[in-house]
Amino acid sequence: MKQTGKRLVQYAALFKKPLLFALLCLSIAVATELAGPFIAKRMIDTHILGxxxxxxxxASATQTEKAVPWEGTFYKRSDNFAAGEAHGREVRILQVGSAFVWVDQAITFDGVRKLTEDGKLTITSGEQQAQYVYTKLGAAQLYAFYKPEFTELMTLAGFYVILIIVGAGFTYGQRYLLQSAANRIIQRMRRDVFAQIQRLPITYFDNQPAGKVVSRITNDTESVRDLYVQVLANFFTGTIYIVGIIIAIFVLDYRLALFTLPIIPLLLGWIVLYRKYASVYNHEIRERIGAINGMINEAIQGMTIIRAFRRQKETTKEFDTLNDEYTMYQNKLLSLNSLTSHNLMNVVRNVFFFGLIWYVGGSSLNALISVGVLYAFVDYLNRMFHPMVGIVNQLPNLERAIVSADRVFELLQEPGVDVVEGDVARFRGHVQFENVRFAYKEGEDVLKNISFEAKPGQTVALVGHTGSGKSSILNLLFRFYDVQHGRIMIDGRDIRELSKQELRQHMGIVLQDPFLFTGTIASNVSLDDPSITRERVEAALRDVGAAEMLAALPHGLDEPVIEKGSTLSAGQRQLISFARALAFDPAILILDEATASIDTETEAVIQAALGVLSKGRTTFVIAHRLSTIRSADQILVLDHGEIVERGSHEALMAQQGRYFQMYQLQQGHQGGAPATTEPEAAPELEPGEVRGRA
Incomplete structure (x- = not known):
């Protein structure tokens, strides 16, 4: 939690200017809003109850704006006299119930007021009682005594309206600045997460379902956005309001302020207790969301297999299990939220109001606190509970956002390799493997003392049974993984001395199942590299024999390609993949089962293109159809991670060893073929190997 909070603050610090302006706007908005009860207090105590x-x-009858005539004599309220100004005898205007009465003399004490039937005003305070003769004031007479206060009342009311408008403007500015800063923070965070994905090693994606990775970029960052936009906005605003209100209450009356102080530790304890239980549920919920996304992604990708093997019910059952677990934890969190919701906060507020009545009514404060002060205090107390309710209501979002932030920062903390810019001179293509050993798992070597040399312009073919190490050799050459013993040299230089981007700058790959991106045929050949012109794209497609394919498409090079090129045939996808490799003109080319899944006619077209494609570059071919590698300069036969035979097609056939037996089996000559050399019907991945990543 501590590290997560620190990282969140670091991201916020990147946009500190709008956040500081938002704080300034908020402070002004709070000040304008908290001025309201003080204005109301003055209006009540001074201009209404005054x-x-x-x-x-x-005797100053000329000051008619403050002096009120009554039965031929002018009267002014005590607080309207200037310092040292002379005045006559005292009279009083008192409210008894809903009536106002004129008492033509001073009163000795105040207390419970009552009008008797004989026309007397009785005031009782404890054992004391006094009676006064009174005159009941009519509406017009009462208005005359209130009239001097109307100007200031309207001035205060107008000032209050201005404060409301100003506060609304600054509140808008605060929210706009805060939310725009939050959007920019999340924009930066998503960019960092996606950039981190480009840095991560292939092994990370081997062990993480794609759906979970996508969930962290989309769902989790969106939850973090809610943290900045909603949670922190409420906590931030609420804290400023609460501090401002406490200060205002102390200014109003310190004795009432001391009564409210226990609310603060109560709120803090509430937050701590809630997070203790909500954290567990939110971690489980986010994990289930990631698992559901991963499962949905896998189901969509494998929909053909699911339907072909009638696994719809089993797949649905698996989804229902994950969905039920997700719902279970959501309901647990819902129960916790319901228990600690704003309704409970309202109960606490009402308890405090009851305590206030008891505290004021049962103490000497009853006589010392005016109605205006009490009104302002109750107003402030209501205003204090409003942000507290907002904070409590945001606790679920806070915990969810913290858990999501943990997951995002966990991804960002994964060790990776920085993507570097820079160019290296084009390779000559001299590749050497020197005593290379490699294991995906400790102690389980898949390559054992592999040594061979591929000279510039040569074609080297790798053949062998599934799991023999063919794809592992190419994974190491591309540095999808690094060798653990020995070394791999290109033009006499250890490939570990080059950055991965520099190494792959002059390497190309064609896979058995080529990956096409959403876009057009042209964009899939050039991969939107500005250095590859449209003419170069057209020439590459033409050279690999794709001219006939393009002529059959309505939009030619601009034919739309949807996800993975599912609307194109396997042969068309493979031709596009070949054209892509040719357009980038690599010095080292890898063909990983490039002709294994296409028809014989298309294979003939591609075989003709291979001569063009491999010319002037070192080519590595993994092939199950041995007939396609007869012209290779060197054929390496692998068995359980070791090279057991090497040489040209003719030389290996003359040896009549393992390669001879495999070739004979594929040509239909069954005689003398041992049972352990069955041809492979379809290529498979070795444990931990990667296909389709260039």
């Missing part, structure tokens, strides 16, 4: 303050006779 009518009950002492009134005095005044």
């Amino acid at each position: 009518i009950e303050k002492p009134w005095y006779e005044t």
Whole structure:
């Protein structure tokens, strides 16, 4: 959690300017909003309930804006007299129930007020009681005493409306800045995650389902976005509001402020307790989402096999199991959220209100706190609980976002290799393997002391049974994996001295099942490399014999290609893959079962293109159809990770060893062929080997 929080802060620091402006806007918005109860307090205590303050006779009848006439005499409220200004006798205006009465004298004490039937006002305070003669004020008479306050009342009301408008403007600015910064943070994070995927070794993808990786880039980063946009916005805003309200309450009345302080540790304890249980559920939920995405991705990719072997029910059952587990943990989290929801926060708020009534009503504060102060305090208390409810409601999103951030940063912390820029001179194509040993798992060597040499322009063919190490040799040459013993040299230089990007700059590969990207035929040949012109694309397709194929397509080079080229035949996809290799003009070319899955007629076209494709470059061929490698300069026969035979086709046939037996079997000559040299019906991957990654 600590490291995750640190990384989240580091990402936020990249966009600190808009965040600081958002903080400034928020502070101003909070200040304008918290000024409201103070304005209301003044309006109540000074301009509304202030009518009950002492009134005095005044000889200054010209000050009609503050002096009120009553029965031929002018009166002014005590707080409207200037310092040192003379005044006459005191009178009072008091509210009794809904009525207002005029008392033509001062009162000695205040307490419970009551109008008697004999026209007297009785005021009782404990054992004390006093009676006064009164005159009931009508609406017009009462209005005359309130009239001097209307100007200031309207001024305060107008000022309050201005504060609301200003606060709304700064609130908009705060939210816009905060959310735009959050969007940019997530944009940067997604870019970093995708760049990290380009840095990760092939072994990472061997051990991680594609759906889980996709889930981290999409679902998890979106949850982290919610952290910045919703969670932190609420926590950030709520904290500023709560601090501001506490300060305002202390300014209002420190005794009432002390009463509210226990709310803060209660909220913190609530957050800690919630996260303790929610963390477990959210980890399980995110894992299940990743597993579901992986399973869906696999099901879509293998839909043909699922239907061909009637596995729809089993696949659906597997999905239902994952879905049920996901729903179970979601329901557990839902129960926790319901238990600690805002409803419980409202209960706490009402308990505090009850405590406030008891605290004020049962103490000496009852006589010391004005109605305006009490109103402002209750208003502030309500305002304090509002952000607290917002914080509590965001706890589920907080925990989900933290778990997602853990998963994202876990991916970002995976060791990888930086993608470097730079060019190296084109290889001559002199390849040497010197005593190479390699194992995907410790102690289980798949290559044992492999040594051979491929001179520039030569074609080297690799043949052998499944698991013999053919693809592993090419994986090492491409540095999808690094050798553990021995070394591989290109033009006399250890390939580990080159970056992987520099090494692969002058290497090309054609796979048995070529991968095509969504786009057009032209973009799949050039891979959108600006150095490969359209004329070069056309020439490459023409040289590999694809002219007839292009002529049959409505849009030619611009024919749309959907995901994996599923609308094209195997032969068409393979021809595009050959053209791609030719367009990039590699010094070293690898053909990994390039003719294994195409028809005989297309194979003849490709075989004719191979002469063009392999000319002037070192070529490595993995082949099961031995007839396609008869012209190879060197054939390496592998068995259990060792080279057991090597030489040209003619030389190996003359030896009448393993290669001879394999060739005879494929040509239909069964006599004398040992049972252990059965031809391979279809190529298979060796443990840990990778196909389709260039």
